[in-house]
Ligand SMILES: *Cc1c(COP(=O)(O)O)cnc(C)c1O
């Protein structure tokens with residue numbers, strides 16, 4: 001719809017002008033720094049940063065009901081810059097002018113309600129949010145749209161001339177970084193570091209296809225991250241890991257989208273996310289708090305962070321009691337099918353500790369929980385979900401397994417409604433499905449296939465000797481008819497179908 005066709009009261013609010021006063025805020029010492037340059041850690045205490053809006057109070061001056069109208073009306077616009085995460089411009093990056101916004105189709109991924117069978121098995125009403133339907137097929141695109149729009153803005157305003165963007169990745173960050181950087185080539189180039197053999201072939205193909213320089217490094221993600229940190233400390237590169245606070249800011253859209261899809265009624269809602277480097281859960285908590293503080297929503301949903309027992313440092317931290325005695329201990333990870341979350345020393349851990357406390361304080365009670373699931377549960381729930389019409393990746397399976405675990409621990413009641421994050425597309429991780437189906441998991445994974453969840457193609461042997469009849473050759477007409485009849489007969493036999501043509505019913 002064209003702006004002039006909207007009701008008069010909303011017209012002037014539809015297209016946002018740059019505003020706000022964004023600063024980097026240190027999680028450790030609270031110091032603030034200007035956003036005129038790329039900054040990843042506090043120069044004073046070296047802790048991680050979040051982006052704060054010093055003029056946030058101005059957003060509170062607009063009534064919640066008006067914000068809801070602004071976002072709902074904006075949904076009808078066809079302006080590309082407002083079709084993605086910047087629909088929430090005032091909350092997601094108010095200083096970014098719309099002509100700097102990079103929109104490749106990210107965000108606003110569908111919430112698909114689970115069918116009755118799956119809801120009965122999980123014990124409550126729930127939806128999958130299909131983040132695999134983002135352009136690079138994972139949720140990382142929201143953060144990349146934000147980080148690259150900011151870089152685009154610095155380029156447009158002459159603060160940067162050219163950029164070499166780098167990241168370490170468990171697969172999806174590099175796919176997203178390479179894609180968004182490629183859109184701004186040649187001024188932006190990208191280089192990605194992957195743990196050799198620890199990303200799927202599909203994930204490896206993505207940055208290669210986008211033209212990034214791809215390095216395979218021995219070890220796991222945590223090793224790659226250390227190398228990238230060393231690079232960003234000594235060389236002029238733009239770090240695109242979630243250490244970069246612009247990534248977190250963009251990923252907050254996930255929370256805003258859920259609020260909007262529930263028509264801003266978050267009473268009795270639960271949001272379940274897998275936790276790896278903990279950027280995602282950081283953004284989700286911060287996003288809901290910002291909407292709550294501005295009165296866009298009246299309730300903070302419960303948040304459940306899920307980790308595999310093979311990579312669970314955040315879960316272990318919160319399992320310690322009493323709370324004031326908790327000590328964070330990084331750990332060495334074991335192989336996990338939730339490979340994109342296979343991280344022993346999450347970069348955003350200080351953010352998680354800071355925001356979990358703030359979230360619970362704002363809600364007036366405990367609203368953030370962490371649960372742990374087994375590799376077996378992850379695979380079984382992923383396959384079960386997909387056998388009920390979903391496209392969940394292994395991390396989607398992890399989220400669903402976490403929902404079930406949280407129900408068992410009575411952290412969630414049967415009358416609540418959950419949104420389970422399938423963070424990537426099932427196709428990226430189809431190799432794990434294949435290992436399950438062919439019972440070929442290396443023993444470290446500790447996954448034993450359940451026969452009722454396995455599947456494999458049935459090979460139909462040729463019913464004719466020698467060369468197959470050719471559909472284009474008239475001499476083969478009879479032979480082809482025979483071939484088709486015999487193959488159809490074998491398929492019908494396997495499927496237990498009865499030939500009804502004799503009774504005339506199929507005519
Ligand atoms: C990155 C990623 C995760 C983990 O998210 P964090 O923000 O690192 O906690 C989970 N699932 C998929 C598919 C990912 O790509």
Ligand SMILES: [Zn+2]
Nearest residue numbers: 026029042045
């Ligand atoms: Zn500091």
